[in-house]
Amino acid sequence: MRPFVLGAVAYDPKVVTIWDGFKLFFEERGLPFDYVLFHNYERQVEAHFAGMIDVAWNSPLAWVHTERAAPSRGRIARAVVMRDSDQDLTSVVVVRTEDPARVPADLAGRRLGVGAADSPQAAIIPQWSLAQAGLDLSRTTIVRHDVLLGKHGDHVGGERVAAQALLRGEVDAACMIDSNLLALHADGTLPAGSVRVLHTTAPYDHCNFTVLDGVDEATLARFNILLLGMSWDDPTVRRLMDLEGLKAWRVGRLSGYASLQAACTLLGV
Amino acid sequence: MKTLDLGPLSLARGGHLALRRALSSLADGESLRLSGAEPELLVHARGLARRWSCPFREAGADAILGPPTAARWAGAERAGHAGPQGAVDHPPAHWGLAARGAAVEAGSPAFHFALDQRDEVWSDDAGRLYLQAAAAQWDPATIVDWSLPVELPAEVEDAVVQVMTFLIENETAALVVPARFCAQVHPHFREVMQVLAIQAADEARHIEVFTRRALLRRPAPGLSTAGGQASLQTLVDEPDFAMASFLLSVLGEGSFLSLLRFLDQHAPDPITATICRLSATDEARHVAFGLSHLERHAAHDATLLDRLAAAVEARHGALQHTAGLNEEVFDALVLVAAGGWSPAELQRGWDAVVALQTEMHAGRQVRLRRLGFSEEEATRLSGLHTRNFM
Ligand SMILES: [Fe+2]
Numbered sequence: 001m002r003p004f005v006l007g008a009v010a011y012d013p014k015v016v017t018i019w020d021g022f023k024l025f026f027e028e029r030g031l032p033f034d035y036v037l038f039h040n041y042e043r044q045v046e047a048h049f050a051g052m053i054d055v056a057w058n059s060p061l062a063w064v065h066t067e068r069a070a071p072s073r074g075r076i077a078r079a080v081v082m083r084d085s086d087q088d089l090t091s092v093v094v095v096r097t098e099d100p101a102r103v104p105a106d107l108a109g110r111r112l113g114v115g116a117a118d119s120p121q122a123a124i125i126p127q128w129s130l131a132q133a134g135l136d137l138s139r140t141t142i143v144r145h146d147v148l149l150g151k152h153g154d155h156v157g158g159e160r161v162a163a164q165a166l167l168r169g170e171v172d173a174a175c176m177i178d179s180n181l182l183a184l185h186a187d188g189t190l191p192a193g194s195v196r197v198l199h200t201t202a203p204y205d206h207c208n209f210t211v212l213d214g215v216d217e218a219t220l221a222r223f224n225i226l227l228l229g230m231s232w233d234d235p236t237v238r239r240l241m242d243l244e245g246l247k248a249w250r251v252g253r254l255s256g257y258a259s260l261q262a263a264c265t266l267l268g269v
Numbered sequence: 270m271k272t273l274d275l276g277p278l279s280l281a282r283g284g285h286l287a288l289r290r291a292l293s294s295l296a297d298g299e300s301l302r303l304s305g306a307e308p309e310l311l312v313h314a315r316g317l318a319r320r321w322s323c324p325f326r327e328a329g330a331d332a333i334l335g336p337p338t339a340a341r342w343a344g345a346e347r348a349g350h351a352g353p354q355g356a357v358d359h360p361p362a363h364w365g366l367a368a369r370g371a372a373v374e375a376g377s378p379a380f381h382f383a384l385d386q387r388d389e390v391w392s393d394d395a396g397r398l399y400l401q402a403a404a405a406q407w408d409p410a411t412i413v414d415w416s417l418p419v420e421l422p423a424e425v426e427d428a429v430v431q432v433m434t435f436l437i438e439n440e441t442a443a444l445v446v447p448a449r450f451c452a453q454v455h456p457h458f459r460e461v462m463q464v465l466a467i468q469a470a471d472e473a474r475h476i477e478v479f480t481r482r483a484l485l486r487r488p489a490p491g492l493s494t495a496g497g498q499a500s501l502q503t504l505v506d507e508p509d510f511a512m513a514s515f516l517l518s519v520l521g522e523g524s525f526l527s528l529l530r531f532l533d534q535h536a537p538d539p540i541t542a543t544i545c546r547l548s549a550t551d552e553a554r555h556v557a558f559g560l561s562h563l564e565r566h567a568a569h570d571a572t573l574l575d576r577l578a579a580a581v582e583a584r585h586g587a588l589q590h591t592a593g594l595n596e597e598v599f600d601a602l603v604l605v606a607a608g609g610w611s612p613a614e615l616q617r618g619w620d621a622v623v624a625l626q627t628e629m630h631a632g633r634q635v636r637l638r639r640l641g642f643s644e645e646e647a648t649r650l651s652g653l654h655t656r657n658f659m
C-alpha cells in the first residue's frame with residue numbers, strides 16, 4: 001500500500017521528532033505514512049499542487065495561498081483538521097507603557113515593529129487590523145524583523161526581536177500573538193509594567209491540514225479518524241501532542257481565515 | 270457561576286496561579302466569571318485558556334472560562350508512600366527518579382535501574398545508618414593538626430608510607446564498588462541509595478587523609494603490588510550486589526576494622542593514629558549496612574547463603590596463585606607496630622601483627638555466623654578469605 005505522504009515545514013529541529021512520532025503512531029494503527037520536510041511554505045504549496053504530497057501541514061498564509069491558487073489550476077482545496085490551539089487566536093499591538101499613543105491612529109507617522117514579513121500573527125493580520133481600527137498605514141513606517149523568512153512566523157524569534165526593539169526605542173509598537181505576550185513576560189524579555197496593549201485583533205484561526213481534490217478519500221478518512229481519536233489523556237500519545245502544542249484535534253473550519261484573506265488583499269501578499 | 274476577581278493583579282505577574290486554582294475547583298459543566306482591574310486581563314486570559322484547553326468567551330470586560338478539558342493528572346499514580354515503611358517490593362521502571370510517594374504522571378519514561386527488587390537491597394537500618402553517617406562527617410582539614418612535627422626513624426616513616434599506600438588502593442576499591450551499585454539502585458529505595466552515596470563519600474575522605482599522611486614526609490607513595498590489585502580487582506569486577514557487598518563490606522571492611530584499630534593503637538605518630546581511628550568509625554557503619562541488608566536478604570531468599578559461600582570459594586580459587594598479602598605490607602605493619610629496630614621492639618611488632626590476623630579471623634566468623642552460617646562453615650569460609658585483608 002502506498003503511504004499517505006504529509007508535507008511540513010522544518011522551522012525547528014523538533015519538527016523531525018514530531019513527524020517521526022506521528023509516523024510511528026499512524027503505522028502502529030495500520031496507516032502507512034511518510035513525510036517530506038520543506039525549507040519554506042512556498043515550496044510546500046508548489047509541491048502540493050505538483051502531487052508530491054497528499055496532505056500539507058499548512059500555516060494560515062500557506063492555506064490562503066493554496067486556496068487562492070486552486071481555482072486557476074482547476075483544483076479544490078479543503079482544510080480537514082486543525083489543533084484546538086489553532087482556533088481563536090488574537091494578536092496584540094503593544095507600546096511602551098509611557099507612550100502617548102491611546103488608539104491605533106496615534107501610531108501614524110511612527111514606527112510599527114512587526115515580526116517576519118510573512119507572519120500572519122505578527123505582521124499581516126495586525127497591520128490590517130490596525131488599519132481597520134483607523135490607522136493610516138501609508139503614514140506608518142513598518143519595521144520588519146525577518147527571522148526565518150519563508151516559515152510564516154512559526155518561530156517565535158521575530159516577535160521576540162520586535163519586542164526587544166520596542167524596549168530599546170527602535171520602534172514605537174510591536175506585534176505578537178496574545179500568548180506570546182505572556183511568554184515574553186514570563187521569560188523576562190518584557191519586564192512587568194514595561195509595555196501595555198494598544199490594540200487587540202479579532203479572533204482568527206491558525207494552521208490546518210490541507211488536502212486537494214484527488215486525494216485518496218478512504219486513506220484521508222482513516223488519517224482524520226486517527227487524529228481526531230487521539231486523546232491527551234492517553235499517556236502514550238500525550239508527549240507527541242505536547243510537542244505539537246495541542247490538547248485535542250478539531251475538525252477543520254474556514255470561518256477563522258476571513259481577516260487573513262482581507263489582510264493579504266490589502267497588503268498584496 | 271463561580272467568580273474570581275483578580276483586582277489589580279495581572280495574569281502575567283502571578284495571577285495565573287489564582288486562575289488555575291479557581292478553574293481546578295470547577296465541576297464539569299460549571300464555569301467561572303473572571304474579572305479584574307488590569308487592562309490586559311482578556312488578552313492574557315484568552316492565551317491561558319488556549320494553553321490549558323479551557324472553554325473561553327468574553328463577557329464585556331470579563332472572561333467566562335470552563336474547566337480544562339484535558340486533565341494532566343488523570344491516570345497519575347502514587348509511587349508508594351513517603352515514609353520509611355512506604356517502599357514497595359518492586360517499583361516500576363517508570364517511577365524513575367520520582368520522590369517516593371509522589372504522584373507520577375502517566376507516560377513518564379522508563380528508567381533501567383538493575384537493582385529494583387526490595388529484597389535485593391533493602392535494610393530497615395538504612396535510614397538510620399544514613400542519618401548517623403551524615404551527622405558523623407568529619408573535616409579532614411581540621412580533624413588533625415597536620416603541622417604537628419612527625420620525626421620518625423627513616424625506616425619507620427617508610428613503613429608508615431607503605432601502609433598508607435596499601436590503604437589508599439583498598440579505600441579506592443571501597444569507593445568504586447558502592448558508587449557503582451548506588452547508580453543501579455532504584456531511587457525508590459531512597460535510604461539505600463543515600464547510604465551507598467555517603468559510604469562512597471566516606472571513602473573519599475579516607476583516601477584523602479591517607480594520601481596526606483603518605484606525602485607528609487615523603488615526595489611519593491610506596492609500592493603497589495600486582496597481587497594486591499588482583500585481589501581488589503575481584504571485588505571491583507563482581508557484578509552482583511549481594512556478592513560484592515558480602516565480599517567487600519562483611520569480609521573486607523570487617524577485616525579492615527581490625528586493621529585500622531590496630532594502626533590506631535600501634536601508630537608511631539598521633540596523626541596516623543587519629544586518621545585510622547576516625548576511618549574505623551566510618552567502616553563500622555559500612556560493615557553494619559552490609560550485614561543488615563544481607564541478613565534480611567538471606568531471610569527472604571533461602572539460596573543466598575549458598576551463593577555467598579560459592580562466591581568466597583570462587584574468589585579464593587581465582588586468587589590462590591597470587592602471593593596473598595605482600596611481604597612489603599606485612600613487614601611494614603611489623604615495623605610500624607615495633608616502632609624501632611631493637612630485638613624487643615621487633616618481636617613485639619611481630620606478635621602484634623600475628624594477633625591482628627587472629628582477631629580478623631575471629632571477627633569474620635562472628636559476622637558470618639550472624640548472617641546464618643553454621644559455626645563450621647563460618648570457620649571454613651573465613652579461612653578462605655583473601656590474605657590481602659580487603
Ligand atoms: Fe574506608
Ligand SMILES: [Fe+2]
Pocket residue numbers: 443472522551552555
Ligand atoms: Fe568502607
